[in-house]
Amino acid sequence: MYGSGLLKGLSITIKHFFEKKITQQYPEERPALPKRFRGSFELIPSKCIVCSLCSNACPNNIISIQSKKDENNKKKLTGYQMMMGSCLYCGFCVEVCPTGALYITQKYENAVFFRQNLNVSLFKDEPEQMLQAVRSEAE
Amino acid sequence: MIRTEEMKLNFGPHHPSTHGVYRAVFTLEGEYITHCVNHLGYLHRGIEKLAESKTYNQFIPYNGRLDYVSGMMNEAAYVQAVEELMGISDQIPERAQYIRVIMSELQRIASHLVFYASMALDMAGSTPWFYGFRDRDRILDLFEMAAGNRMMPNYMRIGGVAADLNEEFLPTLRKLLDDMPKCIEEYNGILTGNEIFQARTIGVAPLSGEKALNYGMSGPSARASGIDYDLRRDEPYGIYDRFKFNVPVTQNGDTFDRYLVRLLEIEESVRILEQAYRDLSEGPVMAKVPKVIKPPAGEIFYRIEHSKGHFGFHIVSDGSNKPYRLRIYSPCFVNVAPFEEMAVGLHMQDAIATFASLDIILGEIDR
Amino acid sequence: MDIFIVWVEIFRHWLTVATGIPILAEIIVKAALTLGVIIFVLLNLIVLVWLERKLSAFFQMRRGPNRLGPAGFFQFPVDIVKMLGKEDIVPANADRPVFLIASICAFLTAIMAWAVIPLGRGLILEDLSIGIFYFIAIGSTGTIAFIMAGFSSNNKYALLGGMRAAAQMISYEIPMVFSLLGVIMITGSLTLSKIVEGQKSIWFIIPQILAFLCYFISSIAETNRGPFDMTEGEQELVGGYFLEYSGIRYALFMVAEYTHLVAVSAIAALVFLGGWNAPFGLTFIPGFIWMMLKIYFMIFLFMWVRWTFPRIRIDHLMHFGWKVLIPVSLINIVLTGIGIFVFRAITG
Numbered sequence: 050m051y052g053s054g055l056l057k058g059l060s061i062t063i064k065h066f067f068e069k070k071i072t073q074q075y076p077e078e079r080p081a082l083p084k085r086f087r088g089s090f091e092l093i094p095s096k097c098i099v100c101s102l103c104s105n106a107c108p109n110n111i112i113s114i115q116s117k118k119d120e121n122n123k124k125k126l127t128g129y130q131m132m133m134g135s136c137l138y139c140g141f142c143v144e145v146c147p148t149g150a151l152y153i154t155q156k157y158e159n160a161v162f163f164r165q166n167l168n169v170s171l172f173k174d175e176p177e178q179m180l181q182a183v184r185s186e187a188e
Numbered sequence: 189m190i191r192t193e194e195m196k197l198n199f200g201p202h203h204p205s206t207h208g209v210y211r212a213v214f215t216l217e218g219e220y221i222t223h224c225v226n227h228l229g230y231l232h233r234g235i236e237k238l239a240e241s242k243t244y245n246q247f248i249p250y251n252g253r254l255d256y257v258s259g260m261m262n263e264a265a266y267v268q269a270v271e272e273l274m275g276i277s278d279q280i281p282e283r284a285q286y287i288r289v290i291m292s293e294l295q296r297i298a299s300h301l302v303f304y305a306s307m308a309l310d311m312a313g314s315t316p317w318f319y320g321f322r323d324r325d326r327i328l329d330l331f332e333m334a335a336g337n338r339m340m341p342n343y344m345r346i347g348g349v350a351a352d353l354n355e356e357f358l359p360t361l362r363k364l365l366d367d368m369p370k371c372i373e374e375y376n377g378i379l380t381g382n383e384i385f386q387a388r389t390i391g392v393a394p395l396s397g398e399k400a401l402n403y404g405m406s407g408p409s410a411r412a413s414g415i416d417y418d419l420r421r422d423e424p425y426g427i428y429d430r431f432k433f434n435v436p437v438t439q440n441g442d443t444f445d446r447y448l449v450r451l452l453e454i455e456e457s458v459r460i461l462e463q464a465y466r467d468l469s470e471g472p473v474m475a476k477v478p479k480v481i482k483p484p485a486g487e488i489f490y491r492i493e494h495s496k497g498h499f500g501f502h503i504v505s506d507g508s509n510k511p512y513r514l515r516i517y518s519p520c521f522v523n524v525a526p527f528e529e530m531a532v533g534l535h536m537q538d539a540i541a542t543f544a545s546l547d548i549i550l551g552e553i554d555r
Numbered sequence: 556m557d558i559f560i561v562w563v564e565i566f567r568h569w570l571t572v573a574t575g576i577p578i579l580a581e582i583i584v585k586a587a588l589t590l591g592v593i594i595f596v597l598l599n600l601i602v603l604v605w606l607e608r609k610l611s612a613f614f615q616m617r618r619g620p621n622r623l624g625p626a627g628f629f630q631f632p633v634d635i636v637k638m639l640g641k642e643d644i645v646p647a648n649a650d651r652p653v654f655l656i657a658s659i660c661a662f663l664t665a666i667m668a669w670a671v672i673p674l675g676r677g678l679i680l681e682d683l684s685i686g687i688f689y690f691i692a693i694g695s696t697g698t699i700a701f702i703m704a705g706f707s708s709n710n711k712y713a714l715l716g717g718m719r720a721a722a723q724m725i726s727y728e729i730p731m732v733f734s735l736l737g738v739i740m741i742t743g744s745l746t747l748s749k750i751v752e753g754q755k756s757i758w759f760i761i762p763q764i765l766a767f768l769c770y771f772i773s774s775i776a777e778t779n780r781g782p783f784d785m786t787e788g789e790q791e792l793v794g795g796y797f798l799e800y801s802g803i804r805y806a807l808f809m810v811a812e813y814t815h816l817v818a819v820s821a822i823a824a825l826v827f828l829g830g831w832n833a834p835f836g837l838t839f840i841p842g843f844i845w846m847m848l849k850i851y852f853m854i855f856l857f858m859w860v861r862w863t864f865p866r867i868r869i870d871h872l873m874h875f876g877w878k879v880l881i882p883v884s885l886i887n888i889v890l891t892g893i894g895i896f897v898f899r900a901i902t903g
Contacts, residue, residue, distance in 0.1 A: 055864065060862040061378045062315055063616045069323065072618045085336040085351070108246035139249035139342045144350070153336070182496035196776035197711050205790045218717060219869070310790050311865035312781060384782055384867050536715075537868050540791050 068136040087138045088157040092171040093126040096150035103142035103151055110133045112142060133159065134167035142188055194222060197217030197536075201230045203493045205310045205540050206334060208550030212543075213422060214232050214536070220538055224531035226524060230555040235521045238543070241513035244481040247514070249388055254516065255300045258495045260295040260331065263344035264288050268425060269501040270346045273483040283471040284348035289464045290361070291331070291343065292492075293457040297368075298327040299495035300408075300450045300457075307447060308379055308493050310544040311388060316379045319485040323371050326364050335377025346481055348474035359463060365489070368458045375451060389444035393530040393542040394442060403526045408449045409517050409546055413441030419493035426492075431460045443538070446545040470523035482509050489517075496520050520552045559678060561589070588680055592669050596814050603813045604631040606851075607858060609670070616864040623827055635739035641802035646709050649799065650708050653707035658800060658807040661700035665814035668693045669858040672821045675843040677829045685749040686741065690822060694777065697815065701786060701863075704808070705796035716795030719869055720786040727776035727874040734769035737891040738826050742817075752832030758829040762894065765887040767827045768896050769880050771856070774819040776872065779812060781861035816857060817850065824849035 073080060082088070104112040115128035143153050161167055200211035209230035215223035235254065238249045245330040252259030252268050271277040283454040305320030328338040334357050335343035335350065345348050361541040379385050397414040410417070418435040420547075436452035438445040491500030497519025523546050531539045561582065570580035605620070605628050612619030620627030644656055671686040673679035674781070681691050698721055705717015739745060742753040753759075760767050776783040787795040797808040824830060829850045831842030867875070 051383060054383045054386070058378045058382050058863045059859065062859065065319075065616050066610075066613045068616060069618050070613070070618045073620075074618070077285055081332045083336075083354070085334070086332055087336040087356070087401075106246070108242050110247060137249045138337060138340070138344075140336060141246070141342075196710060204793060207861075219719075271850075308865060312784065312788075313865035314611075315615050315862050316865075319619070322616065373768070378863070379865070382865065385865050387871050388868050401565055534866060535870065537788075537791050537866070 080158070084147045084155075085153075086155050086157070087140045087143075087153045089133075089153070089159055090131060090143070090171065091152055091154050093150045093152070093170045094126050094129070096148045098128070098148055098150075098171075099126050100147065102145045102147065106141040106145045108137060108139065108141070111135045127171060128170065129172040130168060130170050132168050134164065137170045145157040189283055196529065201237060205543065206550075207306060207544070207548050209274065210543075210548065210550055210553075211404065212216065212527070214531070214539070216536065219536045220322040221531050221534050221536065222238070224528050224539075228521075228524070229554050231550045234516055235555045236516060240534065243509045244483070244511065247511070248346075249340060249342045251365070252337075252342065253551060254518075254555060255299075255494070255496065255499070255549045256339055257516045257549055258295045258299040259339055259341050260291040260343060261299075261494050262493065262499065263341065264292050264426075265492045265494065265499050266491070266501055267344045268345050268492065269338070269488060269503055270431075270481065271485065273488040273503055273505060274346075274477075274481070275301050275484075275485065276347065276477065279475045281348060281472045281475055282469055284463050284473045284475070285399070286468045287334075287473060288344065288351050288426060288430070289348075289428070290461060290468070291334070291341075293464070294327050294330060294361075295455045297454050297494045298324045299328075299547075300454050303450050303544075304375060304379070304447075306328075307544040308543070310313065310540050313379060313385075316375065317373075323364075323368075324399045326360075328539075329356060330360055330364070333360065343532075347477035353501045358465070358468075361461070364457060365461055365465065366453075370453060372451065372458075379449065386444065388538065388541055389447060389545070390442060391440075392443040392538045393534055393545075394440055395526060395530060399526065399529075400441065404522045405526065406522065407494065408453060409446055409497065410438045411435065412445040412449045414439045419491065419498060425490075431463050435458050443542050443545040446547075448510065453503075460487065472538050480509050482507065491517060494519055496549065496552070497523060516536060516552075516555055518552045518555065520548045520550075526549050526554060557668060557897055559675075562615045562633055585680070586898065589670075593666060595650040595674075596666060597810075599817050600813050601631050602627075602720070602809060603817065603854065604634075605899060606610045606854065610855070610858045611862045614859070637805060638803050638806040644799070644806060646802045648709045650707035650709070653703050654799075655804075657700050657704035657707060658797075658804040658811075660703060661697060661811040662814075664693055664700060665818070666813040667813070668818045671747060672745045672818060673751070673830070673839070674821075674827065674846050676748075678843065679748065682746060682748050685745045687735055687745050687750075687826075689821075690818070691735075693708070694815070694818075695724065695728050695812070701812070704800070707798035708796070709844050710799050712792045712794070713796050713798045716788060716798065717788045719788070719792075720796060723776055723779075723783065723869070723872060725783055727773040727872055730876060730880035730884045731768050731773040731777055733881065734766040734773065735822075735826060736884075737763050737766045737887050740891050747825050748831075748852065751825055751832065754829040754832055758832075758834075759825065760829075761826040762897075763827065763887070763891070765883060765890075767823075768889065769884045770827070773876070773880055774823065774875070775857060775860065778814065778815045778857075780821055780857060782864035782867050783872060784861075784866060788866070790866070804831060814865075818855065820850045820857065821846075822851035823853045828853070 099114060099116040101114060104110065104114055111132040113130045114126070116124045117127050119125045140153060142149050195216045197214045197216050198211065199214050201209040206267035211227040211230065213225045213227065214221050235250055238250060248263055248266065251262035254262045263294045268277065280353045301324040305317040308316035320438065331341050332338050334353055335341035351432060375486065395413050400410045400413040401414055416435065419425065421435055433456045436449050436456065438449055484506045485505055487502065487504040489500055489502045491498045498517065498519035499519055502515040502517065503511050506512040527543060527546060530542055532540060567580055567584045569585055571577050574580055608630065609619040620630040623629040643779065645651055656853050669685050670680045670692050671689050673682070699719035702717045705713045705720065738750060738759050741759065742750050744750060797805055800808060800811060813886055824846060831846045832846050
């Protein structure tokens with residue numbers, strides 16, 4: 050019968066009218082994100098061996114690593130910056146990390162107010178640098 | 189002195205129903221289109237050129253940015269093309285192959301649901317839109333679970349997939365597959381059977397099979413015109429020869445058929461998923477591939493049956509770790525071409541429904 | 556709600572005594588009542604916008620606004636504040652005077668229809684003897700405002716929207732009138748209060764179900780709501796005739812649309828659903844409440860239809876109007892005539 054399709058549509062919508070609503074009320078209800086979700090990156094500096102694999106794996110070269118050689122001629126991490134504005138969140142950097150120093154977290158609220166705040170510093174050897182500054186000033 | 193003239197109307201690039209930044213210039217006689225010109229290129233990001241400066245692995249995440257509603261399939265096409273170029277396509281582990289099929293078919297359903305939803309929305313049916321996106325979201329949740337991201341999954345790797353499925357993936361998939369028939373019934377109930385929808389789509393903008401072939405159309409848009417050709421069945425790639433499924437074909441080639449073919453394809457994808465779910469075996473998910481991918485010098489053109497049509501990569505390798513040239517064969521680019529011809533004589537409202545029925549993603553057209 | 560009428564009478568009497576000029580008192584009372592009706596309509600509007608958002612959300616399995624006030628009820632007042640803060644943009648090459656008065660015209664014509672709509676026994680501004688006729692006449696002048704807006708905006712989309720409005724509203728005026736004719740034949744009066752009194756025993760929806768369907772469909776088209784919202788046509792005309800409007804002028808168009816919706820629902824409730832007559836002898840609930848319930852039932856129907864169906868094409872709409880609705884409503888008139896004849900023959 051002509052019009053039966055219209056009535057069927059009406060019956061479907063009225064069924065959903067009384068159904069439980071599926072909206073997630075965001076600021077109060079937080080999504081339970083799976084472990085693999087790539088939200089943001091964090092670094093355990095003590096584990097980092099400054100192999101630069103992460104910065105080489107990155108498609109956009111957003112990772113910059115600063116290091117210095119310590120007394121045993123081993124590289125030591127002094128700074129680790131990521132330009133998150135260019136990040137694809139592909140996770141290649143985490144995938145190649147041999148020691149698990151760089152890892153992903155499920156923090157997804159990454160919005161910032163200013164563009165320069167997107168350049169995130171995951172690690173900075175502050176006292177060392179301050180010491181250097183003091184030394185250079187003394188010299 | 190009263191005179192009449194035809195009206196030129198800029199449709200897009202910022203218009204609610206251009207599916208992105210497509211632009212057409214309509215010449216209108218009243219509200220009927222007498223002439224239409226396609227304008228593309230508003231979303232050009234130079235991805236083909238970008239590929240030349242990335243290593244083979246580094247290009248994988250960019251695939252999600254091509255056709256951004258079927259990222260998994262783009263990645264599958266790309267990695268299979270590189271594997272073919274390296275000659276390791278027979279070493280891919282069984283489980284990885286199955287996972288690729290599962291992901292591809294889930295992505296096909298998700299992409300067709302976006303089509304269903306956006307076509308409904310282009311006809312002002314915002315409620316079907318929500319029903320379509322409700323179920324697409326469950327598929328995206330599955331991707332998030334397995335791959336880490338929803339739309340740009342970066343899950344496929346040259347030689348397999350990035351990681352094995354986690355344990356909650358398969359039960360969630362099972363639940364989705366069980367719910368799918370009921371959902372499809374609902375889509376049909378609210379939109380396909382609707383007399384207003386039928387009046388607006390049946391017999392509108394028919395495209396003959398011959399014309400579709402001449403334009404080089406492929407995928408569901410061509411199958412709606414009676415071109416019975418599906419790469420999954422006729423030139424099986426991967427392990428698609430192991431699955432039993434039908435290729436839905438309709439004969440009229442009008443807007444309704446283009447819509448119907450996609451809804452039927454969702455059902456077939458569910459069938460494939462059921463079989464893949466049944467046959468999925470344990471095992472490794474990654475073949476032994478070198479850390480630095482250096483395919484031998486040579487070139488390859490490899491295409492798959494994408495949710496929009498034949499999606500192909502033409503890769504030229506000079507033996508280094510970066511492609512010398514990478515060309516993307518985009519089904520959307522081909523499928524949007526006949527719109528110029530189809531739009532002539534249509535009412536403006538129908539032109540929008542027809543445009544929606546072609547299922548265009550601008551990210552892939554402009555690359 | 557007889558207490559209202561008693562108050563008004565006391566007020567009128569006091570004014571007559573105080574001023575000593577009966578005409579002045581009459582004018583003041585009428586002005587106060589008019590203001591009251593406008594306030595009533597605007598209050599309805601707040602509920603309606605909230606209701607539309609909530610209902611559309613519920614049909615789509617969402618929650619709708621729920622931040623501001625109880626269940627998001629204060630969203631619309633805040634929206635109005637936002638609208639007031641917007642810049643009032645007039646496009647560069649627009650026909651400025653026409654552009655500026657179009658929105659006011661739309662609002663005025665919508666609110667004028669309320670002069671003859673009773674909300675209860677005696678709760679009416681002016682019980683005209685040609686009540687329904689007045690309502691229809693005023694309703695069709697609303698089209699002019701839409702054409703003015705579409706034409707003066709100097710925008711192709713707006714122009715198309717205005718043209719569509721003209722075609723659609725004129726062709727749907729006719730079946731709407733015809734569908735009301737059956738009821739007028741039965742009661743023999745154009746006065747709305749008389750029509751309601753005539754439904755004491757039986758609501759006219761039962762003998763006039765065809766007319767009710769015709770009226771329902773054509774009033775959707777008349778109020779430019781989905782699936783007949785061609786003039787707005789968000790997907791093809793972006794915003795239709797009020798595309799170029801911003802700020803409070805845009806809000807006036809929305810107010811006009813919703814006011815028209817309430818008016819059309821009120822007429823449906825009065826003519827077909829028995830107005831303030833209580834069903835099943837539930838007379839302990841006042842007639843005013845029954846009237847509001849019936850109006851909101853009609854509004855729910857309108858919204859349910861709107862949020863379920865896709866938009867119809869304009870030429871299908873014209874075909875449907877001229878080839879289906881008008882013949883059906885004419886048949887209804889013939890059937891009603893035969894029915895009245897048979898009824899009179901039986902009862903003598």
